[in-house]
Amino acid sequence: MTCADRLTTQAYFDGEIEAAAAAGIERHVAQCADCRALLKDLEQTRAAIRNMAQQDAPPALRARILRSIDEEAAAATSRSGPLPWRTRPFWLGAFGGAAGAAMAAMLAWYTLYPAIGNPLLDDLMTSHVRSLMPSHLIDVASTDQHTVKPWFAGHADVSPVVADFAPQGYTLVGGRADYFAHQRSAVVVYQHGPHVINVFSWAGNRRQVPADTTRNGYRMMFWEVGDLNYCAVSDTGWDELSALVHLLQQSSARDKRDSN
Amino acid sequence: MDDKRGRFEAQVLPHLDAAYRFARWLSHSSADADDVVQEAMLRAFRSFDSLRGSDAKSWLLTIVRNCNATAHRRQQRRAWVPLPEEHDVEDGHAMIASTPDPEIVSMCAEQERTLTRLMAALPEDHREVLVLREIEDMDYRQIANITNVPIGTVMSRLARARAGLKSQWLKDVEGELRDVR
Numbered sequence: 001m002t003c004a005d006r007l008t009t010q011a012y013f014d015g016e017i018e019a020a021a022a023a024g025i026e027r028h029v030a031q032c033a034d035c036r037a038l039l040k041d042l043e044q045t046r047a048a049i050r051n052m053a054q055q056d057a058p059p060a061l062r063a064r065i066l067r068s069i070d071e072e073a074a075a076a077t078s079r080s081g082p083l084p085w086r087t088r089p090f091w092l093g094a095f096g097g098a099a100g101a102a103m104a105a106m107l108a109w110y111t112l113y114p115a116i117g118n119p120l121l122d123d124l125m126t127s128h129v130r131s132l133m134p135s136h137l138i139d140v141a142s143t144d145q146h147t148v149k150p151w152f153a154g155h156a157d158v159s160p161v162v163a164d165f166a167p168q169g170y171t172l173v174g175g176r177a178d179y180f181a182h183q184r185s186a187v188v189v190y191q192h193g194p195h196v197i198n199v200f201s202w203a204g205n206r207r208q209v210p211a212d213t214t215r216n217g218y219r220m221m222f223w224e225v226g227d228l229n230y231c232a233v234s235d236t237g238w239d240e241l242s243a244l245v246h247l248l249q250q251s252s253a254r255d256k257r258d259s260n
Numbered sequence: 261m262d263d264k265r266g267r268f269e270a271q272v273l274p275h276l277d278a279a280y281r282f283a284r285w286l287s288h289s290s291a292d293a294d295d296v297v298q299e300a301m302l303r304a305f306r307s308f309d310s311l312r313g314s315d316a317k318s319w320l321l322t323i324v325r326n327c328n329a330t331a332h333r334r335q336q337r338r339a340w341v342p343l344p345e346e347h348d349v350e351d352g353h354a355m356i357a358s359t360p361d362p363e364i365v366s367m368c369a370e371q372e373r374t375l376t377r378l379m380a381a382l383p384e385d386h387r388e389v390l391v392l393r394e395i396e397d398m399d400y401r402q403i404a405n406i407t408n409v410p411i412g413t414v415m416s417r418l419a420r421a422r423a424g425l426k427s428q429w430l431k432d433v434e435g436e437l438r439d440v441r
Binding site for chain 1: 264265268276277279280281284294297298301302305306312314329330333372375376379390393394395399400404405408409410411412415416418419422423425426
């Protein structure tokens, strides 16, 4: 028989579970023969792999790399003028071309290939639930939008609207970067009474955002601003959620006016 | 400019061995791995300014992975047969390493070669998460960042990689026993 909690047991084995939650898993493992066997397998696999001889970079390769970096650094200092690409070897151009073609192919794949089911909803759901586990909620803790917003510049591929709505009952508590929709998306975290609201944002690739929906009891509201897609996820009621969405949309509109 | 070189040496160069190991597991031959690592290091140096603080190792491994994917597509190689090269495994290494599990202590060079072959035969997206977790000791979030998939996918790929490796290992051992008989 296969235990449904195997992924959790694996996460426990990998040290991804907080001490408080780990106690519960240990109790489960004590009673579940399947998970006990799994833990033993995981330990053996890990020991075997970590016991393998691992090779370090050969000295000759290391020397070659250092030399090429020195050349690159020297070239960068000497060419203070324009057209830096002229000094680069041909294969770099070829390499860039190949990378460009590959990217174009991937883009075509993602835009042309019809979505099967909607993995996006599952990803958002998973990310929200995981964020509620201890210490996974925020990477940058701050109630100051001027701290959270610049933080995204270094950690996410998008720059969403960030504002504190504490007077209206939605306190900005921080931000986090999460991977889904094939990019580093930005998550802004709000506290509303006892509820946590995750506001996800990602570049939309001109695909329509899904309709608002409920998954596992969590409500998800979608909207878009320009080429950015947003989704607010929480266990609050629809009214509370849409009030925050409304505030965020107003804030986006204000940002846009200011920048014009 | 020299400052950039110095910072690169302090922050990125310590991860060269990790980059090399990862490239070895991703690419098809040690020569390919050399090329991939060299390209990756040069690219890393050029875009070093985009590494803002944080996690240099994840950042470098992401570049290695991208370089490998590009090289792979460029070459459109024939299907590869993963055969560990002779010098890959130093005989006796496994005997020296200490581990509490007696089953593992007795792992000989032959078994190490088998394990290398089985890992190389895993689907690439399974193999890379396994290598990042077990050999590079990255956490789920870092693996998700490097491989560009959600954490849930990392978890399920890791589970499948580990289960696949174990079942192949058992099959292999049984096969050997049959051969002996």
